[in-house]
Each structure stands twice: as structure tokens, then as C-alpha cells.
């Protein structure tokens with residue numbers, strides 16, 4: 307078992323509160339990813355779970371047992387860092403075996419554990435070499451091997467792939483996903499990388515300044531962000547945020563006005579007065595050439611041709627508000643030449659003055675079906 311509960315967990319460094327009350331339940335075998343801007347407390351929270359950092363307030367439970375004061379080695383947790391921290395004078399075998407040597411494990415069992423980890427990580431041929439001879443990805447696998455041999459209930463990863471180049475990162479991402487399936491252990495993973503978070507996580511926890519902004523499955527956060535922070539953080543390029551005026555509320559949703567044009571966003575209506583300022587969220591990938599429910603006149607300033615897609619950084623309307631659109635690879639657009647684009651009302655997000663989302667009338671199951679339809683087409 308590797309079930310984890312955090313109840314109002316806080317951390318202060320002297321008078322500076324870094325973790326400001328975190329509540330979180332992680333199920334046994336779940337893969338949870340922490341994301342958030344630099345300095346928001348991801349590593350601190352992970353280190354508190356590992357026992358490397360004292361918990362100032364609140365309770366940390368593993369399988370229902372309070373472990374706040376339990377020594378790190380007794381928590382059944384293994385942590386893998388960005389820096390591999392391997393011993394250069396020891397062989398790969400001894401590096402992996404190190405935590406078992408510390409435990410004074412019998413040689414036969416130790417060998418079995420190390421060889422098993424090496425097999426899982428494709429390091430069998432490297433066991434007698436020194437880490438200096440290995441590539442970055444292989445070194446990181448040795449560090450992961452050192453975690454595996456301990457057979458922890460919970461693995462903690464702090465940006466383990468960020469020192470690797472893009473191709474290797476992609477390979478390791480797939481290896482880690484396989485490893486998770488194979489070991490069925492609970493994993494908590496910190497990353498800056500959107501793609502890692504979206505593809506590896508059962509659930510993503512979005513942190514901001516020591517608090518959880520939202521917790522949910524990757525597509526839940528993408529389609530139903532709770533607020534402007536999560537909406538801006540999940541998705542790349544970032545969601546466009548337009549300042550709009552409420553034009554009325556009906557059963558169909560909330561009508562908003564932008565640049566003399568009106569669109570009814572199909573959200574669950576709630577008390578909001580005509581004339582109030584709201585924020586309309588439009589993801590770049592939802593902008594289409596030609597008219598949509600809301601027409602957008604864009605003047606591209608910078609155009610990035612990626613092959614499969616074209617990303618246009620444009621000015622919107624007469625004021626030239628910064629706006630990003632992700633269009634088809636072959637989109638016929640030129641720098642400085644206005645183009646008519648549009649967005650469907652059903653793709654829009656709406657936020658109140660405090661940045662809280664209006665609930666979208668979109669069922670995730672519907673979206674999943676839509677996705678299937680698109681892929682099949």
C-alpha cells in the first residue's frame with residue numbers, strides 16, 4: 307500500500323510561510339504530478355513528504371498512520387532528484403546497491419534486487435562500469451534504480467528529467483510511464499514540463515504560492531480550469547484572456563460583448579449584471595480561419611511555422627491587443643496582413659472579476675467522444 311494524506315500541511319522558514327495549508331489525498335498506485343511556477347513550493351512539499359524537511363503544521367499520513375515525526379528511511383519512500391548524486395568511484399552496481407548496503411542486506415538478496423532493477427531499467431550491460439562513462443539518461447536510470455531496489459511504497463521525483471535533452475526526455479517519459487505500470491507503486495512527480503504533466507499524470511496538482519489552485523485529471527484541468535491561473539498554466543501556448551463586458555444572462559449562458567461583437571458563452575448562469583467586466587478565455591488552438599461565433603480580426607506580428615501547425619502572435623482589433631492563434635500548418639497568413647478568424651462559443655472559457663471560472667456546460671465524456679470522433683476522421 308502507498309496511500310498518502312496531507313491535512314492542512316504548512317511550512318515556514320522562520321517567519322516566511324512557504325506552504326500555506328495543503329490538503330491532498332493520493333490513492334495507492336496513483337501517479338500524481340505537481341506543477342506550478344518556480345518558487346511556489348513544489349520541492350519543499352516533496353521534501354516534507356520524504357521527511358527531509360520538518361512539517362511546521364498539519365498532518366502527513368501514510369496508509370492512515372501519522373508520520374510527521376518518522377525518520378525518512380522508515381517512511382517507505384524513495385526520492386529521485388534532478389541531480390543524479392551518484393558516487394563516481396563506485397560501479398553502477400554499487401551505486402544501485404548503496405541503500406541496501408546501508409541496511410546491511412544479505413548479499414544474495416541484494417544481488418537479486420539490483421539485478422532486477424537493472425533489468426527493468428535496461429542497465430544490465432553497464433553494471434560494472436563507473437557512472438562517468440554513462441550518458442545523462444543512463445545516469446538518471448541508475449538514480450532511479452537506487453530508488454527501485456528499496457521497494458518503496460511511494461516514489462518521489464523532483465524534476466528527474468530536466469537535465470536531459472529533449473529527445474532523451476521523451477524516451478525517459480515513456481520509460482517512467484512503463485515503470486509505473488510495472489511496479490504499480492504510488493508516484494509523485496514534480497515537473498516544469500507541460501507535456502510530462504499531461505501525459506504521465508493520473509492527476510495533476512497545480513500549486514501557486516504555497517497553495518493548491520486545482521487538482522484534477524489532465525483533461526479536466528484543460529477543459530474545466532477553475533480559475534484564470536490554472537487556465538493560463540495548463541495549455542501551451544497560453545490561453546488568451548480578453549477583457550469583455552457582460553451583455554446579459556439567460557438560460558443559454560452568459561452573453562458578453564467584445565469590440566462591438568457579442569457572443570453567448572454556454573456556461574451555467576449565475577448572478578452577474580450587464581455592464582460588469584468579465585474575462586473571456588480563448589485557447590490559441592481553438593482559433594479558426596474564417597468566421598466563428600465570435601469574429602476576430604488579427605494582424606500577425608510574428609509567425610512561427612512548425613510544419614504541422616502555424617502559430618501566429620498577432621494584434622487583435624483596432625487596439626492591437628496581444629493575441630496568439632494556432633492555425634493549420636498551411637494557413638495562408640502573412641506578417642502585417644489582417645486576417646479574419648473566429649472562435650466557437652462552445653470552446654470559450656469565462657471568468658468573473660475575481661478570476662473564478664463560470665462552470666462550462668461541457669461534459670468531459672462528451673469531450674472524450676468528440677476527441678475520438680476527431681481522431682477517427
Ligand SMILES: Nc1ncnc2c1ncn2[C@@H]1O[C@H](COP(=O)(O)OP(=O)(O)OP(=O)(O)O)[C@@H](O)[C@H]1O
Pocket residue numbers: 319324342343344345346347348349350351
Ligand atoms: N531552506 C530554506 N530556507 C528558506 N527559504 C527556503 C528554503 N527552501 C526553500 N525556501 C523558499 O521556499 C520557496 C519555495 O521553494 P521551492 O524550492 O519549494 O520551490 P519550487 O516550486 O520547487 O521551485 P522550482 O520550480 O524553482 O524548483 C522559495 O521562495 C524558496 O526561496
Ligand SMILES: [Mg+2]
Pocket residue numbers: 348349350
Ligand atoms: Mg524545485
